[in-house]
Amino acid sequence: MTNRMRNMIVSLVLLALAVGYLIWSYASYPPQSREVPALVAWLTIGLCLIDVVAHTGTPFGDRVAGIFSGRAHIEAEDDLRITREEWLSMLWMAISLVMILLAGILPAALLYVFGYMTIHGKLSLRLSACVAIGTTLFCWVVFSVLLNFDLYGGLFFED
């Protein structure tokens, strides 16, 4: 799959989202409320279509792309394939969220920092433990003790 196709897929996905939003606004809301959102959705659809055209690679498409980017040549892009590295990094972010939801902020902080540093970063256990404890301690002291915020306790402990 070439870069151009990947870009095209992205443009089409966005187009689909905009159309979906438009349909949603017509289906669920009365004319007055949906006026401006629908207008914006139409505008977005228009822009997405232009984006699709700009990525077709035809001479016309290239000219359109040029007008909108203010330059006559399109720069080459890096490979747009999503690598395993990238999936992993995004996954770690999702893991942090799940941990917070389950265990609450402070326990999650401890586990997440430690886990990330040892597993993903492949750093020493001792360093990871130190940083994890340090970070959690900092958060606790500054936010909970000094500033008196309530820190999330996890889905099972909140109401």
Added chain:
Amino acid sequence: MLDSLVEGTLLIMTLKGVLMLTCGVIIGLIFGVIPGLGGTTAIAIFVPVTYGMQPQDAMALAGGIMGAVSFGGSITAILINTPGTAPNAATCFDGYPMARQGRAGAAIGAAGASSSLGGVLGILLLVAVIPIAKLLVLSFGPPEFFMMATLGLVCIAASTGGLFLRGLIGGAFGLMLSFVGFDAVHGGERFTLGFDALWDGVPLVPVLIGLFAVGEMINLSISGGSVMRKDVGTKIAGVWEGVVATFREWPTVIRGSAIGAVVGAIPGVGGTVAGFLAYTAAQQMSKDPDSFGKGNIIGVIAPEASNNAKDGGHLIPTLAFGIPAGAEMAVFLGLMILHGLEPGPSLLIEHEAEVFSLIVSLTISCIIATVFGLMVTRWLALITVIDVHILVPTVTVLSLLGAWVLDSKISDVVICVVFGILGYLMIKFRFPRVTIVISLVLGDLAERSFYQSVKMEDTWTIFFTRPISLVIFMLIVVGLLVPVFRYLRTRRRDAIA
């Protein structure tokens, strides 16, 4: 007026006053640095501390905080691409690349110097404008707000340069997001899927932290190494170089400050937009617009001057009418009322001295904040050489905590992470993230003002019959045409070559 200035200064030159000012500066710096906390939260937390104090000491504390927060926020923006407060978002564009190039010291130096200069200029403008403050505030009505909002949107998209089309698309989606929530104009919820958490709309700060901070953390996580690229020589020092550069680029400083002060004076538009507008203006007026976003120091100077000048601007409607120009001002107003300083037309007559003590402490604070901040820059800049695998989890935790702390809603944290992943995808597929943020900020204002304007005279020609509104409209047209001109210019240049 001059004797009030002297009196105001003397009021805070007591031991307690100076102490309060210094505390305020330190608090402001710290709250600025931590993403998610900011001036609004700081003032809100320290209001009870001021009970029983003399009004001028409370003003010294508040002035200290307000003057320092923006600079604090720029530090995180530069070092880890995370705006410490929303108005610092534009500083990320060139500040962070500078850090990656090993020039973090210069970036922070420039940020500090321009923050000081911008703050002072903003205050000078405030003092100059106070006599006609009322007239100014009354000249901007719903049609002007709508035009300003649209101008903001268009300018920001134009500033994304070669990514203009995708910038516009991002902006459009941002607008669609801004319509989520309770519709004040017509009543009724829109696009909330029944979630109570979305009743007030998609929250701005978690989205900001997610797109910029979390997204960048994912990015770093993949690239490895450290913030500062390995192939660059170590040049942490250079703080002084940054300061000197700021003075050298004084037209940018003045322009940025003017934009900040003026935009800050319009209630509701806000400092975030001012920062972006200043950045865009600097970029478009530069001889080398393409160097922006890659570590051009002017890209740090412009927004930082603007977001300190906005504090001066914010005070114009706040002091003249008691209309808070933003959330921070709203809390500050509460503080003033608590101390017997009822903002409004009579404030400047009855309490001129206290008002000046606020203004003076704000001025001094800008300068002291820079001095304090620069003293510790050398150590702060070391963050850029820390292994990314230590930095990423810690900053992520701090960012998510910042998202939680705002409103104690776990949905904010969820939104933060979701937008973080989205932010990374946007980096990868070369979509500017800034336009989503601006749209989210301005969408609500734009829609409300649009309806208000049309209903005021039952016709949409109102936008063109009011002089200020018409002028802003013409600026919008120019903004939309800029990329077209540039395309034609490069084509002509290529044809000649």
Added chain:
Amino acid sequence: MIPTRLMGCAAALVAVIGFATPAAAVYPERDINFVIPFSPGGGFDVYVRLISQFVEKHLPNKVNVVPKNVPGAGGRKGLNQVYRAKPDGYNIVIVNVPGAMIDPLVGKKVDYDLEKITWIGRLSTDAYLLTVSSKSPIKTFDDFKKFAATNPVKFPSTGSGSTAHAMTKVFIGVLGFKGEIISGYKGTKEMTIGVIRGDTPAGILPSESTRKFIESGDIRGLLTTEDPSDYPNVPSAKSLKLDDLDGLLIHRLVAAPPKLPPAIAKTLEKAFMDAMADPALIAAAKKVNRPFSPLNAAQAEASVKKQLALYLRFKDELAK
């Protein structure tokens, strides 16, 4: 030598008394959250912060009364939160009446029931004014009536479902002229500026935040719902024989979750009433122009019932 049986009875008696003593004897043992369902800096926020330190002074034990802002959903979020909290006296909330009444009256879903909530007392009230810009040719209420007879009058409001919107509708309904509401203003202050600027020919505004603009000459008040009128040149609705508008006020009340133990409620009530009688608070309130008009729990509850009856009469206007 005391017989064991008697000792046993005595011990049992002591134990029973010990357990039966309600927690109120030790209440309050820790900090009390005083929830403000609005953003910091607004009118309700200021009143809570003003009085909190004095309530602390007058509570039986030394604890803090901590103002906590819980804005969102137009005030419903904070109110819902406290309503659903445990009735242990550690969560109280400031309530906007009629604001909190409007949503249920127009059929919106809320978690609270104002008839079940525990009322502690009232902090203050605020009247409504019919205002015009001082640049306007309309100088008196009679001028306004003439103007309204020939032109539909536009008014600002914050949003459909807000107190401002509801009040404006009531005014229009009662006075019986053709009115149009331009909603979307961010808050009362913005509405006030809108009137001064001339966005709309008139506005219905709360008295307290408009006072300084009347004194500075930017705004002119045509009538007030408070009797006797607080202003030298503004007649009261009652004096203009507009009895329907008389007594239409904003009330700031303090409430706690339903089923609060009476002893705890009494402690809170006394603390608040003592605080509002405290000369230091009265002085501080005067300095910032935020007067208190106290009512105790029973009076507050009666006042709420009266307001509810009043607004029920306007149900049709509100629903439009």
